[in-house]
Amino acid sequence: MLAEVPSATLLGVEGHRVLVEVHVGQGLPGFTVVGLPDASCREARDRVRAAVLSSKLKWPDTRITVNLAPTHVRKVGSGLDLAIAMALLGASKQLNPEALKGLMFLGELGLNGTLRPILGILPLVDSLSAGRVVVPAENLAEARLVRPDARGVRTLTELVSALRAEEPWPDLPVRESTSGPAEVYCDLAEVQGHPVARRALEVAATGGHHVLMVGPPGSGKTMLAERLPGLLADLDPRGAMDVSRVHSAAGLLRVHNGLLTRPPFRSPHHTASLVALIGGGSTLLRPGEVSLASGGVLFLDELGEFPAAHLDALRQPLESGIIRVARANANVTLPARFILVAATNPCPCGVGQWGECRCTPGQIARYGRRLSSPLLDRFDIRLAVDPPEAAMVFAAQRSGESSMQVRARVERARMRAQERGVSSNRELRGEALEKFAPLSDQGRMLLRSRLETGSLSMRGAQRTRAVALTLRDLEGTGGPITTDDLEGALLLRGEEQQIGVLA
Amino acid sequence: MTQVAPKQNPSPDLPHEAYLTALASLDQVGPARMRWLLSFGSPQVVWQLLRAGKIRNPPAQLAVKPPQLTEWVAQANSADPQQIWSACCALGVGVVSLGSPGYPPALAADIDPPVVLFHLGNPDLLSSPSVAIVGTRRATGYGLRVAEELGAGLAEAGVMVVSGLALGIDAAAHFGALSVGESGAAVAAVVGSGLHAPCPVRNRKLASRVASSGVIFSEVPPEVSGAPWRFPVRNRILAALSDAVVVVESPGAGGSMHTVREALARDIPVLSVPGPIDSRASEGTNRLLSDGAEPCLGVDDVLMAIGLGGKQANASPPNPIPSQQDSRPIPDEAGERALATIGWRPVSVEHLAARSGLEFQQLASTLSWLETHGWIQRTGGWIERRARSDEPERLRGRPT
Numbered sequence: 001m002l003a004e005v006p007s008a009t010l011l012g013v014e015g016h017r018v019l020v021e022v023h024v025g026q027g028l029p030g031f032t033v034v035g036l037p038d039a040s041c042r043e044a045r046d047r048v049r050a051a052v053l054s055s056k057l058k059w060p061d062t063r064i065t066v067n068l069a070p071t072h073v074r075k076v077g078s079g080l081d082l083a084i085a086m087a088l089l090g091a092s093k094q095l096n097p098e099a100l101k102g103l104m105f106l107g108e109l110g111l112n113g114t115l116r117p118i119l120g121i122l123p124l125v126d127s128l129s130a131g132r133v134v135v136p137a138e139n140l141a142e143a144r145l146v147r148p149d150a151r152g153v154r155t156l157t158e159l160v161s162a163l164r165a166e167e168p169w170p171d172l173p174v175r176e177s178t179s180g181p182a183e184v185y186c187d188l189a190e191v192q193g194h195p196v197a198r199r200a201l202e203v204a205a206t207g208g209h210h211v212l213m214v215g216p217p218g219s220g221k222t223m224l225a226e227r228l229p230g231l232l233a234d235l236d237p238r239g240a241m242d243v244s245r246v247h248s249a250a251g252l253l254r255v256h257n258g259l260l261t262r263p264p265f266r267s268p269h270h271t272a273s274l275v276a277l278i279g280g281g282s283t284l285l286r287p288g289e290v291s292l293a294s295g296g297v298l299f300l301d302e303l304g305e306f307p308a309a310h311l312d313a314l315r316q317p318l319e320s321g322i323i324r325v326a327r328a329n330a331n332v333t334l335p336a337r338f339i340l341v342a343a344t345n346p347c348p349c350g351v352g353q354w355g356e357c358r359c360t361p362g363q364i365a366r367y368g369r370r371l372s373s374p375l376l377d378r379f380d381i382r383l384a385v386d387p388p389e390a391a392m393v394f395a396a397q398r399s400g401e402s403s404m405q406v407r408a409r410v411e412r413a414r415m416r417a418q419e420r421g422v423s424s425n426r427e428l429r430g431e432a433l434e435k436f437a438p439l440s441d442q443g444r445m446l447l448r449s450r451l452e453t454g455s456l457s458m459r460g461a462q463r464t465r466a467v468a469l470t471l472r473d474l475e476g477t478g479g480p481i482t483t484d485d486l487e488g489a490l491l492l493r494g495e496e497q498q499i500g501v502l503a
Numbered sequence: 504m505t506q507v508a509p510k511q512n513p514s515p516d517l518p519h520e521a522y523l524t525a526l527a528s529l530d531q532v533g534p535a536r537m538r539w540l541l542s543f544g545s546p547q548v549v550w551q552l553l554r555a556g557k558i559r560n561p562p563a564q565l566a567v568k569p570p571q572l573t574e575w576v577a578q579a580n581s582a583d584p585q586q587i588w589s590a591c592c593a594l595g596v597g598v599v600s601l602g603s604p605g606y607p608p609a610l611a612a613d614i615d616p617p618v619v620l621f622h623l624g625n626p627d628l629l630s631s632p633s634v635a636i637v638g639t640r641r642a643t644g645y646g647l648r649v650a651e652e653l654g655a656g657l658a659e660a661g662v663m664v665v666s667g668l669a670l671g672i673d674a675a676a677h678f679g680a681l682s683v684g685e686s687g688a689a690v691a692a693v694v695g696s697g698l699h700a701p702c703p704v705r706n707r708k709l710a711s712r713v714a715s716s717g718v719i720f721s722e723v724p725p726e727v728s729g730a731p732w733r734f735p736v737r738n739r740i741l742a743a744l745s746d747a748v749v750v751v752e753s754p755g756a757g758g759s760m761h762t763v764r765e766a767l768a769r770d771i772p773v774l775s776v777p778g779p780i781d782s783r784a785s786e787g788t789n790r791l792l793s794d795g796a797e798p799c800l801g802v803d804d805v806l807m808a809i810g811l812g813g814k815q816a817n818a819s820p821p822n823p824i825p826s827q828q829d830s831r832p833i834p835d836e837a838g839e840r841a842l843a844t845i846g847w848r849p850v851s852v853e854h855l856a857a858r859s860g861l862e863f864q865q866l867a868s869t870l871s872w873l874e875t876h877g878w879i880q881r882t883g884g885w886i887e888r889r890a891r892s893d894e895p896e897r898l899r900g901r902p903t
Contacts (some may be wrong), residue, residue, distance in 0.1 A: 195856040199863045214884055346884070360640060362670075362703065384884030386853040449875065487867040491852065494884055 001025055003090030003097055006104045007083035008127050009041075009068075009075040010120040012285045012325065012332030013249040015127030019069040020080060022087035027063030033084075035068030038283050041075045047109045048085045055113035055156040060092040074330055076283050078108035079118040082134070085109060085156060099163040104128045106143075107136040113156040122146060122248035134159065137172050142248060145259055186226045189402040193388035197224050200381050200492050202406050205231035206413045207470030208424025210318070210340040210378050212303070215385030217350050221343035222267075224385065225299040228341060229265040230403035233411040235295055242335055243295040246287045263296030266338075270305040278313050280325040285332045290317050293338040303342040304370045311375050314340070318378050337423070340378070343385075344371070380426065380463045382494035413473035425470045433462060437469040438480040446483050450490070464489045520598045521588035522546030523619040526553075528587060528724045529575050533736055536565055537618050553579040587724070596698050596725045597622045607720075613743040614769065617722035623698050624718035628689035632809045633663035635745035635766075637738075637759045638672025638752045643784050644849060644887050646752030647675040649776055653749060654679025656802030658687030660811065665745050667737070668692045668706050668713065669758075672751045681712055690717035693744065695737040696729025697721060720744075738762040742769055746809040749774045749799050753787035760787055763796075772808045774799035779848070831876050837861060837869045842878060842888060849885040 002023050008015040031045050045066075052059055066084055068075050083105040089095040106124055108116040115136035118124075125133050125143045133150045135143045140152030152172045153159040161167040191198060197213075197220075204211045205228060213221040235243055240259040247253040247260060268277055268289040275281055279288030290298060300306060317323045317336030324333050347359045348367050359367075417425050420436050428436060439447065447464070450456035456464065467489035468481045475485070523546045527537060543549045543558060552558050556576045561567035591598060599605040600619045607629050610616045634657055636650055654664050654676040664680035666673040673692075680690045692713045696702040698721050701710050713719055720740060723733060735758060742748055742765035750773065753759035766773050775796040778785020792798055797808055834842060844850070844859040856866050870886070873879045879886050 193857045194853060195863060196853050196866070357641070362705075365705070382884070384851045384853060386851045388857070446871070455874075455881075483871075484864055484868060487871040488864060491863075491867040491870060494852070494881075 001091060003087045003100065005083045005087040005090070005100060006128060006131065007080050007106055008104075008124040009073070009079060010077065010124055010249060010284070011074070011330055012279070012334050013120070013123055013246050013287050013291065014332065015120065015124040016073050017127055017129075018073070018075060018080065018083075020083040020087045021067040021069060022084065022091045023065045023067075024060050024088070024091040025063055025065075029061045029063065031064045031066075033066040033068070035066075035071040035075065036073065037068060037075045037080075038077075040077050040283075041068075041080060044078060044081045044084055044109075047078070047081050047111060048088065050111040051081070051109040051113045051156055052085060052088070054111060055160065057089065057094055057156075057160065058092065060088075064088065064091075074283075077118065078116075079106050079120075079124065081109040082107035082115065082136075082156075082159075086159075089160065095160065095163055099165075102131045104131050104133045105135075106133065107139070109156065115153060115155060115159075119251045120245075120249040122253060123245045125150065126245070137170075140172055142253060145244065186223070186230060187403045188227050188230065188406055189400060191220070191224065191227065191400065194220060194224065194385070195400075196491070197383055197385060198400060198406075199488075200383050201228050201231055202410060202474065203467060203470050203492060204228060204339060204341070204381055205406075205410045206425075206474055207380070207417065207467060208339055208426040209380035209467060209470065210426070211342070211381045211383065212376070212379035213341070213343045213383045213385045214346050215343070215383075216345060216387065219385045219387040221385050222299075222301055225267070225297070225301075225341045225343060226265065227403065228297050228299075228339065229263045231406050231410050232263040232296065232339075233407065233414055234261045235259075235263060239295050246291050246294060246335060250287050250292060252292065264293055265297045265299065266293040267299040267301060270300070270302050272310075274307075274310050274313060277310055278317075278323055278325065279332075279334050280327065282327065285325055285327065285330055287334050288323075290314065290323055290336040290338065291334040294321075294335040296338060298338040298340050300340065300342045303344040304367060308370065308372065312372060315374060315378075318375075342379070346384075377459060380467050381492045383492070384494060409474060412476065413470070416473045416476075417470075425466050425473070428466050428469070429462075433465055433469075437465050437472075439465070439486075440480045440482050442483045443468075443481050443486050446486050456490075460493065464493055467492055517547075517585060517588060519546045520600050520603070520619060521584045521591075522550045523600055524591055524598060524621075524724050525550060525579075525582060525584040525587045527619055527722070528582070528727060529578050531571060531730075532575075533733065534615065534617060534722065536561075536567065539565055541618060550579060550584060591621075591725055594699055594725050595623070597626065599626070607744065609744050610740065613739075615739055616743070617740060619722065621698055621721050621723070621725060622718055624714040624716075625689075626718050626720075628663075628718055629691060629744070630663055630689065632661075632746045632811060633665050633691065633744060634805055634809060635665045635741050635748045635762065636672065636676035637666060637741065637748060637750055637762045638676075638788075639754055639757055639759060639784055640669050640671035640673075641754075641784060642671040642675065642752050643778075643782060644882060645778065645782075646672055646776075646784055650675035650751045651679035651682075653751065653776075653799075653802060653805065655682050655687075657805060658683040658690065660802065660806055661688045662806070662809070662811070663688045663691055663717075665691045665693065665741060667734075667741060667758075668694050668701075668710055668719070669734075670703055670705065672759075674706055674709055676751075677709055677713055681709075681716065691744065692717070692719045693737050693741045694719060694721045694729070695723070695734035697723045697725045697727040699725040700728040702729035734758060735761045739765045742766040742771055745771060747772045747774060747805060749776065749805055750788050750791060750796075751776045752778060752784040754783055755786045755790060757787065763791065772797060774805055774808055776800075831878060834869075834873060834876075834878060837865055838873055838878070841866070841869050841873060845879065845886055845888045847888060849882070849887045851885060855886060 005020045007018050007020050009018050033042050033045055086105050090097045090100050108118050110116055117136045117138035121139040121142045126146045133147050135150055135152055137152040137154045143150035158170055162169045215221055240261045244253055244259040266289050277289050279291050321337035322333050323336040347357055347364045349358045351357050447461050451461055468485035471485045471488045526540055540549050543552055598621055601616050636653055650672045657664050658680040664676055666676045690713050701707045738761050742762055748766040750759050763773050773796045775788040775791040776799045777792055778788055840859050844855055877889055879888055
């Protein structure tokens with residue numbers, strides 16, 4: 001009469017355990033689902049009924065009540081279909097309730113009884129404790145990343161016969177996703193010229209410093225940004241899990257050899273909606289681009305073209321590494337710890353060359369005002385990117401260091417930062433900076449003189465120090481911050497007023 | 504049309520400047536239309552005629568369309584000269600009309616004098632000699648620097664600097680002249696918008712500085728905003744107030760070229776600052792030079808042009824580059840290499856790094872050294888070589 005089957009529902013990038021209770025009892029024939037299901041979840045009624053009938057199973061002509069507990073958590077999507085069907089079969093005595101013990105079900109049902117894959121298998125499976133998880137065959141590879149004992153099935157019939165011990169459990173090969181090869185990273189060795197930018201990328205990768213690139217179209221801003229992930233170290237197991245969860249929840253996880261281990265690179269277009277960028281939506285609370293870039297690089301090309309509201313929404317994640325998305329009946333925290341790389345033209349006409357620019361000072365001022373100074377403040381590295389000269393492009397291909405060579409240096413230097421208890425030097429503030437980045441006497445003098453001439457603000461001086469510490473880490477020798485480090489940091493920091501040329 | 508509200512009857516004690524202000528406040532009235540309106544009689548009479556709709560048949564060259572005339576009649580009937588006048592007085596704006604005692608003599612003798620002139624500050628400071636420094640709003644670092652130096656040098660020599668309070672060269676010239684302080688000559692500006700509707704707004708602070716240590720003129724009533732056509736019109740006042748006009752930087756066509764034409768029409772000497780021949784901002788000034796304008800290589804040239812003494816005793820060329828008295832320490836080999844790569848035009852760091860072949864660390868240290876010792880300056884991602892150490896800081900992040 002009554003059966004319970006554990007399953008899970010997705011909210012943000014977290015799975016939440018849901019107990020599916022089905023009661024089959026006296027009364028007028030009917031089928032109701034209660035317990036805060038959303039529209040797609042309530043549609044399960046029709047899918048489950050059709051799937052049960054198509055699989056030559058009996059549909060009880062009595063009153064059927066499905067309860068999804070806990071009832072205060074909103075249930076979204078079709079992932080509970082399979083669990084509802086199994087609980088129903090148990091309650092109507094078509095399956096021995098004993099056979100269902102210790103099993104958990106995830107999956108969407110087709111009308112013909114086939115099992116369809118669902119989003120977010122990784123966090124869903126992860127949220128289910130003791131017991132064996134049964135998932136659609138296509139989700140098996142992903143489920144096995146966290147539960148090597150997960151079982152995959154193709155159809156409802158197959159599952160029922162296995163549970164009735166009429167047939168053995170299907171021994172499915174783990175089908176790895178074949179769509180597209182592994183992410184190919186562009187190599188830094190392909191970059192012609194740009195000696196300062198190369199160094200800037202290395203420093204950004206090491207210290208996690210946000211980078212602003214200013215330059216005319218065709219100067220190589222995008223090309224440089226794309227090469228930053230290749231310089232980042234592989235994700236550690238926890239990072240890999242976090243990144244994979246987000247990608248799984250967004251339906252973007254391609255399973256090849258386990259979890260994602262390379263830092264992601266996301267470059268949303270400037271027409272992206274606020275929800276697409278930040279995450280949310282009325283029902284599913286999907287992770288947005290900032291979360292998908294978590295652990296890697298978020299590249300915003302044409303920064304000035306992004307609506308001001310979107311850019312200001314970036315300030316919380318830039319500060320805290322997470323983003324809180326709140327809706328009337330749901331509230332999730334999504335990871336958002338990324339290196340922000342932004343590119344912009346120097347002025348509306350884009351030329352930005354001294355004397356060639358056709359913009360009026362007013363236009364340039366308006367263009368610069370689009371970027372709020374709190375946002376610009378977050379960029380520790382501000383690069384003026386120039387198109388390389390034609391002579392250099394076609395000169396003998398003097399290739400620089402490859403990404404692998406640089407990455408090795410970055411990894412070594414990053415270890416030092418982690419010894420300080422932060423994931424990157426970017427996060428060092430105030431006292432921590434005072435403690436970990438002591439200045440040499442000459443270094444102190446240099447900073448003081450820059451402060452006095454007004455070419456550096458107090459905050460600028462602090463950030464310069466953090467970048468100098470990263471340069472020191474790359475040097476690998478330890479000791480207090482020298483003038484050399486500070487000078488390098490000052491060069492990378494560039495001007496406070498980077499956008500707009502006075503020409 | 505002919506209804507005249509009794510309460511708007513002219514007060515007998517209202518000066519005729521009040522009616523001039525009211526007439527000048529009418530939509531789209533500039534000096535030429537004003538002159539035509541005043542051909543009907545005294546300002547007060549014209550105002551009454553206008554209210555009665557008795558002013559008709561504008562000459563064709565004024566291009567006053569009938570709807571415009573109707574608009575004026577409506578405006579004249581709804582506006583009260585008394586109110587306009589007291590508002591103008593309340594703002595602290597001085598008003599002089601052609602022929603009145605306070606009217607600047609330089610303008611009174613002009614071929615096209617403004618009928619009414621509004622001013623902020625002290626118009627008595629308007630003194631001979633005076634020099635107009637004009638140029639493009641889209642100036643290069645070079646132009647801004649030269650304008651500022653000329654402004655300072657002329658003010659120091661007791662020459663009143665006149666400019667238009669626009670962005671770019673104008674503002675740089677004003678800043679330079681103001682930088683001399685009390686010891687220098689007063690500063691004057693002629694603007695194309697109303698004195699209480701500053702245009703551009705970014706120069707509002709600068710405008711109040713000019714007003715407090717000099718004078719700002721406008722022929723537009725205080726609260727009328729500046730329409731584009733008013734700016735070329737004001738250029739004639741700028742030229743008329745000056746003993747010489749210096750164009751620092753200007754593209755081939757532009758407001759500065761208009762001022763030059765106004766100056767030539769008044770037989771006022773025009774000096775032009777040479778610039779790189781491939782710089783768009785120097786296109787007009789170089790063209791002026793090739794057309795025979797006096798070259799302006801420094802303050803002395805301007806002083807010569809207005810008949811104020813010759814070269815100074817040391818007879819060194821103006822603004823020698825590099826100056827013999829350069830007090831900066833000599834850069835090391837890397838510094839020399841960087842300076843040679845920078846040349847005399849702004850370059851980006853990336854360009855410098857690629858061209859000079861200096862390693863990142865060496866480049867960083869070299870640039871830092873050069874900047875500290877005044878050899879270079881950085882602006883918005885660009886690096887510029889500085890000709891002299893005593894040269895004023897460029898107008899970066901200019902106070903507005």
